[in-house]
Every structure is written in structure tokens, then in C-alpha cells.
Amino acid sequence: MTLIPTTPVTVKAGDGIANPAPLGLCAFGMTTVLLNIHNAGFFEMNSMIFAMGLFYGGLAQVIAGIIEAKKNNTFGLTAFTSYGFFWLSLVGLLVIPKLGWAPAASEDAMIVYLSIWGIFTFCLFFGTLKLNKALQFVFASLTILFFLLVAGDATGDASIKHLAGYEGIICGLSAIYTGIANVLNEVYGKTVLPIGPVAAK
Template identity: 35%
Template sequence: MSESEVKLGNPAVVGLAGFGLTTFVLQMHNLGYCGLAPVIWLGLCFGGTAQLVAGLMEFKKNNNFGFCAFTGYGAFWISLCLMLLFGKNAELVQSYPLLKFSEVDLGMYLVAWTIFTIPLFIASMRHHTALALTFFTLVLGFIGLDLKELTGNAAAGTFAAYDLLVCAFLALYLMTVSIFAESGIKLPVGKPWF
């Protein structure tokens, strides 16, 4: 059997699941319903590593959108978790002061990811409504987090948390769409926005 005849699984199901579940747990933390530990472990293992692998598998499928999005957000989760682990560790920071968070470090980190997300949102509008809404809520969520971290606006942080819960459920819905499609169950995703 040639390589072109081999049927590959859809790596997007893992990428979307990792992104959706980790985003959900982080917002539960941001709203005060759980500690940071589940975010760190889920972010390193599923939202980070598994999503990164899914992105690399999208490369093999010649899907630049999935390749960029899943590897990018996989790296986001890994780097965010490492920043939180090492940047808030008082003993480690004392020995390695470069690791310490300044007042604006997390905010500028999130601004960078906002900039990364905007072109993906624009491209998502050519796919279908469910994907466009996922990226729209992600852009809004990042903007809310940027404002919270850079200005101290708690209301922007609360808005971002609820908005990103919607984003998480949209990502999990897209995962479900792909899984159900193999069983012949077609869920609606809506038309492209343009």
C-alpha cells in the first residue's frame, strides 16, 4: 500500500480537545473554581504536548492552518505553564532573577499571542461559522486578558474568562463534529463568513 493510499486519522480532534479542555480549566481557575495545579498539568500534557504533536501531524496533511494553529497554541500552553512554574517560584527566582515576572511581563506575553491570533481569525472566516466563532471568541478573550494584565481591570478579566469558556466549548464542539462525521452523524458548522 503506497503512502498516498494510507488513511490517516484527523489530528484536529486531538488538537481541538487539548485546546478546549485546557482553556476550560484555565477559566475555571481564573473564576476561582480551582487552583493552578490542574492548569499546569493539563497545559503541559494535553493542551501543550498533545496539541503540538497534532499540529505537526497537520503538516503531513498539508494543512497550513492546522499546522500553525495547533503547533502555535501547543507552544503557548507549554510556555505559559513553564512561565508560571518558574516565574513564580521564589527560590528559583532568587537564584535566576531573569525568570522573575515583572508587572507587565504576562500582559506583553498575552499581547504577542493576541497578535498571533488575529491572522488566524481572519483566515478562519473562510472556513465556516463554528471555526470563525472559535477564533473570534479567542481574540476577544486575549484582548480581555491583555487589559486585565496591563491595566489591572478586573472586569476585563472576568469578561475574558466567560468569553473563553464559550471559546473552549466551541473548540470541543468542533472536535465532536469531526468525531461524529466518521459515524455518519453530520453536525452543523455554518457557512463561511466570506
């Protein structure tokens, strides 16, 4: 019994390299949802989040970014590789102090860390204005997420962090939607899940 689809798929002329964007988007989205379920207060920080951050949010996104480089996609390379290493660095920030290699980051240090990632994301958002509406939503909501987390750490208000958690779940789900839409639209050769029109160049 074969598991290979027998439905005809529209094949586009290209470089022979599969589209890595769905992998990167789903890796980012699923890891973001799980971390922000924690931020929303539903469960503690645990090894499940660390493992997702290392292997799916981290390594899978870096792999997606490297493939984007082979496809000559500078935006994809920059975004997926950067956020892959974001997840790896975040796990490092949490695990390294437990190993005794360095002191834990202070609240001020975390505010700076999250702020610089928020600024970086805001800058990338402008790149999405030449892409599709779904990606615009992902990057806009991610920018908001970073600055909500900054506000939560700066004020010490747990309710802001919980709000950031719910907003982060929405951001992560939007990335999963965009990734799955890319897969299904390619497999079926038509728009199964809309992602919005590509902006005119």
C-alpha cells in the same frame, strides 16, 4: 466483546492519515475551559491546570500540528503547533520562577506576551474565513479573550479578568464542540453536529 464500532462508516479517499483536528481542538478547548474557570474565580491556579497545559493543551496539540503537516495543511500545522507551544510556554512562565531559574514575568511583560498572542490569533482568524463557521467563532472568541486578559492586566481590574474567564469558558467550549462535531460527523458519515458551511474558494 469488541469495542470497535460495527456501524458502516463512509470512508473518504485520501492519504490514509486520520484527521488530527479533533484532537487539537479538544486539547485546546478542554485546557482553555479549565484555565478560565480559574480566571473566573472558581478555584486557585493549581497542578491540575499545569498538568493539562503540559500534556493535553501542550503536547497533544503539538502532535496534532505535526500530523497536520503530513496532511499538507499549513493552517492546521501553524495553529495547533503554535497553541501547543503557547500552553507549554505559559506553564513555563508560571513554573520557572518557582524553580528559581529566572525572575517572574512582570505585569508589563505579561501584557506584551498576551498582546502578541492576541495579534497572532487575530491574523489566523482571517484564515478561518475560508473554513467553517465553528472555527471562525473559536478564533474570534479567542482573540477577544487575549485582549480581555491584556485589559485586565493593564488596568489591574479583577472584574475584567473574571469577565475574561467566562468568555474563555465559552471559547473553550466552542473548540470542544467543533472537535467533537468533526469526530461524530465523520463516524456517522453525515452531519450530526453542524459546524457551518465551508466558505467558497
